[in-house]
Amino acid sequence: EISLKYGADRLGKRHDDSMRKFRDNRLGAFIHWGLYAIPGGEWNGKVYNGAAEWLKSWAKVPADEWLKLMDQWNPEKFNAKAWAKMAKKMGVKYVKITTKHHEGFCLWPSKYSQYTVAQTPYKKDILGELIKAYNDEGIDVHFYFSVMDWSHPDYRYDIKSKEDEAAFNRFLEFTDNQLKELATRYPTVKDFWFDGTWDASIKKNGWWTAHVEQMLKDMLPGVTINSRLRADDYGKRHFDSNGHLMGDYESGYERRLPDPVKDVKVTRWDWEACMTVPENQWGYHKDWSISYVKTPLEVLERIVHAVSMGGNMVVNFGPQADGDFRHEEKELADAIGKWMQEYGECIYGCDYAGWDKQSWGYYTRKGKDVYMVVFNPPYSKLLVVKTPKGTKVTKAVLLDGKDIGVKETARNEYNVNMPAKAPAGPFVIKLQIEEDASVTDKYRDALT
Numbered sequence: 001e002i003s004l005k006y007g008a009d010r011l012g013k014r015h016d017d018s019m020r021k022f023r024d025n026r027l028g029a030f031i032h033w034g035l036y037a038i039p040g041g042e043w044n045g046k047v048y049n050g051a052a053e054w055l056k057s058w059a060k061v062p063a064d065e066w067l068k069l070m071d072q073w074n075p076e077k078f079n080a081k082a083w084a085k086m087a088k089k090m091g092v093k094y095v096k097i098t099t100k101h102h103e104g105f106c107l108w109p110s111k112y113s114q115y116t117v118a119q120t121p122y123k124k125d126i127l128g129e130l131i132k133a134y135n136d137e138g139i140d141v142h143f144y145f146s147v148m149d150w151s152h153p154d155y156r157y158d159i160k161s162k163e164d165e166a167a168f169n170r171f172l173e174f175t176d177n178q179l180k181e182l183a184t185r186y187p188t189v190k191d192f193w194f195d196g197t198w199d200a201s202i203k204k205n206g207w208w209t210a211h212v213e214q215m216l217k218d219m220l221p222g223v224t225i226n227s228r229l230r231a232d233d234y235g236k237r238h239f240d241s242n243g244h245l246m247g248d249y250e251s252g253y254e255r256r257l258p259d260p261v262k263d264v265k266v267t268r269w270d271w272e273a274c275m276t277v278p279e280n281q282w283g284y285h286k287d288w289s290i291s292y293v294k295t296p297l298e299v300l301e302r303i304v305h306a307v308s309m310g311g312n313m314v315v316n317f318g319p320q321a322d323g324d325f326r327h328e329e330k331e332l333a334d335a336i337g338k339w340m341q342e343y344g345e346c347i348y349g350c351d352y353a354g355w356d357k358q359s360w361g362y363y364t365r366k367g368k369d370v371y372m373v374v375f376n377p378p379y380s381k382l383l384v385v386k387t388p389k390g391t392k393v394t395k396a397v398l399l400d401g402k403d404i405g406v407k408e409t410a411r412n413e414y415n416v417n418m419p420a421k422a423p424a425g426p427f428v429i430k431l432q433i434e435e436d437a438s439v440t441d442k443y444r445d446a447l448t
């Protein structure tokens with residue numbers, strides 16, 4: 001291994017209470033809310049199909065013109081308690097909120113910027129209202145923070161001169177001040193999820209990314225930090241030059257998931273995926289017909305897929321400028337919440353089971369309990385289960401306790417019966433197992 005000053009601070013997963021809570025939460029919601037919600041993907045009469053929170057970039061709007069949108073920021077339907085109730089009903093255990101996206105508009109009254117809610121007709125501290133409302137519902141709050149800031153004159157994409165260096169150092173100090181301000185004003189925050197950290201300017205300042213992680217952990221013991229913040233001595237990001245994960249969990253699975261067979265290695269570390277409901281819209285876009293919109297069942301399958309591989313899933317919501325949610329997102333929250341109400345025990349506090357994936361769906365595991373989450377019931381009505389050496393399945397029940405029967409068919413192979421009355425949607429079977437490596441069996445391998 002090469003010696004690094006700004007590489008991974010720790011090898012292996014964190015096992016303290018705060019990280020355990022982060023991991024056991026498993027299901028989160030993203031809230032992308034900013035000035036971009038006002039134009040909703042349209043500028044000067046032209047609708048752009050790119051991500052709505054990037055409209056400033058697609059329409060090449062100068063910063064000062066874009067920030068004039070602040071004069072229209074007055075979400076008269078905004079009700080933090082209603083947002084928190086919606087999240088509670090969906091069954092999310094945490095919410096990640098965009099404190100400041102690339103545009104530079106702050107949802108809190110930062111004293112280090114003139115582009116905040118305080119300078120809008122709304123005036124009030126939206127971030128403060130949201131944290132109180134979510135925490136009152138027992139929901140943890142995580143902060144999304146974009147380092148790249150299109151409103152700040154000292155931001156640099158690369159460092160090519162002494163002036164760049166001086167400007168960017170001022171910018172890093174500005175960013176430190178905002179982060180300290182967030183940690184001081186909102187000490188119940190549990191996580192910082194950094195974005196906008198891919199530019200050469202950051203990669204050339206890996207030291208600063210290590211300093212930010214340490215600074216926040218000194219201020220908020222237990223706080224979790226995503227790998228996307230981090231660059232090492234050589235500008236390597238997420239994983240350092242020795243291949244070790246930096247930060248507390250991998251945060252590269254954005255709108256994609258690891259393959260359940262080819263990417264089993266991800267089960268060795270903590271990771272969190274995030275996803276959009278349309279193909280690629282985080283902020284509010286007025287026209288969702290421009291791309292495919294995932295059904296609630298497709299969202300549910302991604303949630304289960306992530307947990308089955310030892311990861312978290314954060315489902316994105318892009319609130320309207322008026323502070324209400326579009327009906328598609330309300331219906332999604334409702335549908336997911338109904339399923340979690342009935343089957344959530346296979347999600348919360350669960351992890352990778354370590355068994356080979358089967359075509360009918362996904363396994364998750366909590367202690368001695370192995371769950372089968374069935375998305376694709378077979379015509380045979382027989383659910384094939386293959387267990388690791390020394391593991392036997394002794395019982396298969398529905399969550400209401402009803403025994404549905406399991407039969408050993410070969411060494412470490414079983415057929416679990418589908419319930420007589422096939423459920424109307426994805427359902428869960430709980431397996432009772434015995435793990436004993438010393439067990440011998442009656443089976444004989446064929447000589448070939």
Ligand SMILES: COc1ccc([C@@H]2N[C@@H](C)[C@@H](O)[C@H]2O)cc1
Pocket residue numbers: 032051053054195196254274282
């Ligand atoms: C250039 O590619 C991207 C894609 C998405 C992003 C941001 N990350 C997501 C979590 C959203 O915030 C999106 O705007 C930034 C750059």
